[in-house]
Amino acid sequence: MKFLLRRLGFYVLTAWAAVTLNFFIPRVMKGDPVQALINRYQGQIDQDAVHSLYVLFGLDKKQSLWQQYVDYWNQILHGNLGISFTFFPEPVSQVIKDALPWTIALVGMATIIAVVLGTLIGTYLGWRRGTWADSILPVMTFFSSVPYFWLGLLFIALLAIAVPIFPANNAYTPGMTPSFSFAFVQSVVQHGFLPALTIVLSSVAGWILGMRNMMVTVGSEDYVTVAQAKGLPERRVMYGYAARNAVLPQVSSFALSLGFVVSGSLVMELVFSYPGIGAQLFAAIGAKDYPLMQGIFLVITVAVLLANIVADVVYVFLDPRTRQEG
């Protein structure tokens, strides 16, 4: 419990840091994006919205920095992330709400597949160390160093254009109405296959290497030797004794590397024109839509933090030492 509380404190601190960072970045920036926006939409923005934008961008010079900060928090806590420039007059929170489920479903599924697959392969490679299995490792490093978007574009060229098996963009066939019908789900799975394959292929190598190295390290522990000496079945020694202990650092590095995986997936969405939050982010960059950019950054950070909390709970479940009081 103490472990979880400590972690929770850390996440609150991180969330605070992310929001504060978001608060300060536009304040060091030169120029007046709000004025530019007002000029663009002359007369269409009402006075309240203008004020809200000024608070978000810290251009409300009449107030002290502290007052601005308090106002900023107040807006964030009310779920008000400002108004998107590109989707004017839609609020940022609505734009994000539409895009987020796609990203969470795709990146979430692909990451889980990559972790499970990588851990299983890593377990096997670690167990068979010193044999032919070691020669796979250098090949793996190649995939771990490939940029996500490059691999994604290659897949599009090979499996969507040269051999049209899978669709190259969008999350479902355009014109379909999202529902839970069989046809729609099938279309989503078909459209999601290539993006997911890209994420799995380029992130699985890291999990394999991590697990393999931990297996090798744990495998020379005395308790593994004892388990083997007792004559336990090999499968049991491998999974019950070696892998079970080797998987712990895997869980904590899952939490830490999630930020990297998410970063990579964002670009991947751009490549596949997937209607997720990454594609939105790049649209926002192109349009210099600062409220949307910052809102997306905030939401991504919160999502990563939530995933981290889940990983921590799993860790507590797996490692009895963290459950001990005191």
Add this chain to the structure above:
Amino acid sequence: MSNLPIDPAAAVPVDTESLVSSAVEGPSTDPAHRKKKKFVFVRNAKSITGIVILVVFVVLALIGPWIAPHDPNETTLDLLAGPSGSHWLGTDHLGRDVFSQLLVGTRSVMIVGLVTGIGATLLAVLIGVSAGFLGGVTDELLSALANIFLVLPALPLIIIIATQLKNVNSLIIAAVLAATGWAWGARVLRAQTLSLRGRDFIEAARATGESTWRIVWFETLPNLTAIIASSFVSTVTFAVLSQTTLSFIGVLPLDDWSWGTVLYWAQANQALSRGAWWWFVPAGLLVAILGMALTLINFGIDEFVNPRLRLAGMSARQMRRSGIRPRIGFTARVRDLPRTYAHPTPVAHATPVAATSSPEPKETVR
């Protein structure tokens, strides 16, 4: 961007002291032999392959603009032509030579990689070693800072910062990357410093009245070399991938050639759907090969830091030559030799993490 080579084994405190002693022990009267032992952590096939590839890239970065057959901005009438004798990797939509663009772009990639690597490693050493050495509240604060930077998704943050900067150039982007990429190294270094701090030789140095500065500089840092090197190499990978990604999405200025810029132009002109693979594939391959080289160097360092991995890294033939039978049961056995353990069995540490720091029975390897 793919994830950094995160290696849980590297995060585990490792007994560097025993490694150092093991590197020095043995028959080292032969001067050539002793010399060979010096750079032990880069002395295996994997790291050597990696270093050779890296050196090629560094040389290309230095001489690239001079040996490039064409001016990367020179437009010709060979629009979107495939590889040929005059254009080794074909041309783009304006008839510019792709091979020359890549050669010229290598410099910017290497500059960003190296400057980020150096900057982030300095930050990591500064923060990691101070956190480990000072302990207490300072440690808590610095660790929290490092963890925050680890958890925050780096790319969106970098994008937001980069879009709001005026006159972005390679050095500025390297500074931004260094400011966001130091945390992993700091975390690993802190763990290792913590484990070093309690060692006898540090205690002895303190007892003889050495200043804290001297203890840090001459007693601690030399024992962290391998980990510092590994964190440097990972950061370079991170920087190269990030720079390529940022150029690709058009956040960085396009007048400065880099591999990502080539990819940007290729994608902006639908190179792949027009079948112009020569425009798109080589740049990505270069990124992957450079990343692979850096990861291989890190493998070598990991195997040096964690002797169990070193043993596992031996090829099957080497193992046969040393008389080791790789058993699935993990305990490598030496035939015709009595098994001797020079170390007390580590029973005190029941935890798998702590137990990793126990000395390895090297006698089984000999």
